[in-house]
Amino acid sequence: MNKSFPWIQSRSGNPSGPSPFSELNQPLLVTAEDLETYYYGPDFPFPEQWQLHMYQTSGTSSGRRKRIYYSDADEAAYLSIKEEVFRAILQGNSYRSALSDMGTGHAEATALAVFRGLGMEADSISFRLPVEQHLEKLSAMKPEVLYTMPSILDRIIKASGDPSSYGIKQVILVGEIASPGWIQRTAQQLRIPADRITDTYGSIEVGTIAYYSYAHDRYIVTEGLWAEGIDTEELGEDLQPLPEGEQVLVLTSSVREAFPVVRYVTYDVVRDLRPILVDGCLRQSFKSLVRRIGPDLKHGEKISIYDIENVVYAHAGKAGLAVEVAGNTLRLHIDSEELSPALMKQIGHEVEGRIPELGEMIRSGILGEIQVLRGHGPANGNRSSAVKGKRIWYS
Incomplete structure (x- = not known):
């Protein structure tokens, strides 16, 4: 892992130490900002001779689609x-x-x-x-x-x-x-x-992380992964504190080569993270997935709040924007005097088009349209998360 991602070693508490995995030399968290700096850039992040499989997903703050690599x-x-x-x-x-x-x-x-x-x-x-x-x-x-x-x-x-x-x-x-x-x-x-x-x-980025076990009434983390939980304060990204028993999931993989799953911050909030015995072996587990607090949302395909903002602010630069996830429905609440019904429809289509596969799924009818609504948003929503000042509501 250090050979593939030398920046992980250089950012550890003791860069000259023999291993970033010792208790005295623990690596720093790998955050979304770190990945934009070191992994999602325009340059291929590996030696040219590496033969890798590439998958693309939602955009970054720079507007580029994320490229995720897998080795054989x-x-x-x-x-x-x-x-x-x-x-x-x-x-x-x-x-x-x-x-x-x-x-x-x-x-x-x-x-x-x-x-x-x-x-x-x-x-x-x-x-x-x-x-x-x-x-x-x-x-x-x-x-x-x-x-x-x-x-x-x-x-x-x-x-x-x-x-x-x-x-x-x-x-x-x-x-x-x-x-x-x-x-x-x-x-x-x-x-x-x-x-x-x-x-x-x-x-x-990681692969299969966990599955729900009815026998244990919990999600069981898969082999090859170690899960830890952190509070939002450790991320320093203007995130609201979590209720007692909830933590942001952080993962380290013993098998992933072409992505830095070394204290990788998933930005997913889980409840009651703790190890349990499964078939006589100690396995990490959690009671439930609560919500996401990061810049990515899931609506059939992963879509970034940056993709949404780039479209909305291109048409209504002074608009207020709140993104609501209500079950399997994605709603954009836009507070602007510039909005007309035609413009609202255009914004919806353009957001869907930011991820071509997402637009195709909606046009085929197997995924619901993104709803664009006028107004401040769900002020009484059940939960919200601030991502560097950007509001995402969960209803």
């Missing part, structure tokens, strides 16, 4: 860990068929290999196709296992006459936070037990 060893570890997670979720059930109905990115690109590694017949459907063709695929294939995102599953259920007719027996989720209430409602609509809808948690 990273790819192999990712597949192995994900296969073990899916095996734990499926609990030895003899499911024979699986459909991946995802957006884009690493999870989508590797899903078929993982299911086939488990001996299952697997297929996928492109996010570019209209939602009607997703329903036709489900009707024709009748997959026992569906791998998808909460936002996409919402659209499928809404467009279906009887979603239980697809014969789905198990749902594996990734993407937006899936609350227990949402899972219970969705299980009723699919006519399956609630414990047959299992949430997984990951990121394109």
